[in-house]
Amino acid sequence: MLLISSLKKKTKLIAIASLDSPKDFYIPLEGYRYSMGLVVEVGTHLKKYELVAESEGVFPCKIHAPVSGVVKGIVSIDGRSMLHIENDFKETALPLSPLDLRELSLSGLTDHLLDRGVQGAGGSQFPTHLKYQVEGKRIDTLIFNGVECEPFLSADFVLMKERYLELFRMAMLLASVLMVNRVVFAIEKQHKELRNVLLKCASGLGMELEVRLVPNSYPQGGELQLIESVTSMKIRKGFIPSDYGVLVTNIGTLWAMYNAVFEGKPYIERVVTVSGNSCSNLGNFLVRIGTPVAHVLNQTKNSCDLSSQTVVIGGAMMGKAVDSLDSPIHKGAGGILVLKKNRVLVNNCIKCGLCVDVCPQHLMPLEFVRHNIANNIEGLDSFNLQDCIECGACAYVCPSDVPLMENIFEGKSKLF
Amino acid sequence: MILNPFIKPRFNGTQMVMIDVIIALLPLVFVGWLAYGGVLIQLIGIAVLSALLADFLFSSLLLKRFTSVLDGSAIVTALLLVFTVSPITPWYVVAFGAFSAILFGKVLWGGLGKNRFNPALVGREFMSVFFASIMTSPNIWKFKDLIQTPNSNFFKGLEDGFLSDYFSSVLFQTKGAMGEYSIVCIALGGLYLLLRNRISWHIPFSLLATFTLLNWLVGDIGLSYSMGGILLGTIFMATDMPSSPTTKNGKIYYGLMIGVATFAFLKGGIRYEYMSYSILLMNGFSDQVSLVFKPNAWGVVGDWKGRLEAVFMLSLKIGCAILAVLSLYYYDLIHFLVFIYIVYVVLKFNYSFSNKVNNVV
């Protein structure tokens, strides 16, 4: 079990604030597994909320215009293609149509979620409507994942603190559509002050809610680890939790679902924590998808220098470092972190076994390095590389700075 | 491209690990200094210098790593080596021991972390093989006149004479090798390492438990062993990271088998080196132990029958190895093991390890 000092105190009490919108938006065109194709032409004038790109197939996704403006074309940032939209600052918007709740069916709900482009806000950006396509399965437990085990991030915490009414309305709707009795909000022990607030409000709404406090360890917010903490079921990676009667939804996703269902709004904005050990002005902000990091940092009066600092989209453990400050916020990005550069001093593995100790999936990370270097695919497979959730815990504790993540990613690319 | 994670814990490098081990050894240095004063400091100085020199020379020459001497592991090896010998060991023998500990125990394997055997113990075996007449003569353990602070009863106030004797012998007792004088100080170092998470409780616990249990059930080895020696080996050598298993259950099994081997060796009449032999023997199996006790991945149902069979076969192998060592000891052939070892590492280095110097595992 790995404890990382959470460093959330810095931001968790700061209320959600809004930012001015930037002139240039870069809409990420990566869907889930497949990239999305444009449905608008270059040069068209867009209205806010208009669909701009979608992907089809097994994992369909959609993305919408966060502002009104002109489609400028496709650019590549950090090796990914983005749709450049120039803001006209008029905010002319399409009319919003909330979901009709009177004759609500599960398929009606999932269709609506797809149409509004709701995807997992916890990081993986898994299309939410697919998660809820559970016709014919019996769901016993709905878990809402408020466990942001990543250090620094507090976006889900402030959502729970400030927008619990919205969250509860959506949670109640889901519970009634799926006919679930057990609704669990999972939060970390360090946020236990939230428990009574949530319980009180839930009882006021006549909702049966269980608030589960889970340890502050990392990666407690991982779907499989959380399911175990709440239901004591250990589900192997690659199996689908709803087959076991459990559905886990991130708090950020729940809020996006609320906006989609009750207000009819596509997923065009989310709460993002700006923090980091080298960041001067911290806070939680409502940021539109596609906003470049540089703009957010400017607006919050932070300066940064990529030669001595690392700027990360997402969390410090699992996020992605950016090469260009034009990189935009995507649907799964809970934070922008400005961090001191890690000093990396690679030594031989000293077989301390710490990586084995902390691995939440009970793997032996050092063996991945051995077998990846030797190009031994069977070896990688027999040590269950495919079960790795890429949480980074092993690389975090390694005293020798063995390039564990490099070898894990490389090894995975050889496996599939 | 920088990969996640983007933060690291503070004070977490290999160097820091070694510094912690050195800190944990300081109480023992102090006790040794109480007992012998300058003599001990001289010996330590010689061992450390010789180890650092060997490390710098051969790491640069053979591994092309010019800074690995700074990681501090040579100092740890030298200190541990000094703690396993008698204070009147001639200085050149100690220097030779430290030198070969680094060369044959570490560098020829490919550097820190790749060594299969504990370097300090390897150095010690080299000393007893190449300076057999000095190291195994009974005179080497006769050093009464050197002692500056004799055993004294620190607990005179206690009424019960037996208890006060016992307490003071735990605190300070000038018998045997230099690291064995103070059980309290060894335990203190162990506690520090545990608190800093540099060692886990698994190996020391299962080793001591097994040894005590066997002693109690079978008994009959009298007082031929030194508790201080066993504790020193348990806390500082059996837990040596590179040469011990990486998995938790593996560590428990490993400690258990060291306990069994130590007991068997004592029972078989090995006088001084029971602890070194049993640790070195299990060092040789530590990779296999790690793998046999590979944890089941999350949500995977383990095949416990297969696991049981593997453990049984491994125990059988270890049992045979214990018997083999005992027979070699009877026929006074242990030194051949060291010769075979030398040939093995040198050949391995030339044909295999040297090509993989840049691999981190």
Ligand code: SF4
């Ligand atoms: S990144 Fe993979 S191997 Fe490393 S600790 Fe996480 S799950 Fe285990």
Ligand code: SF4
């Ligand atoms: S944590 Fe690093 S040094 Fe320790 S066993 Fe794992 S890879 Fe090796």
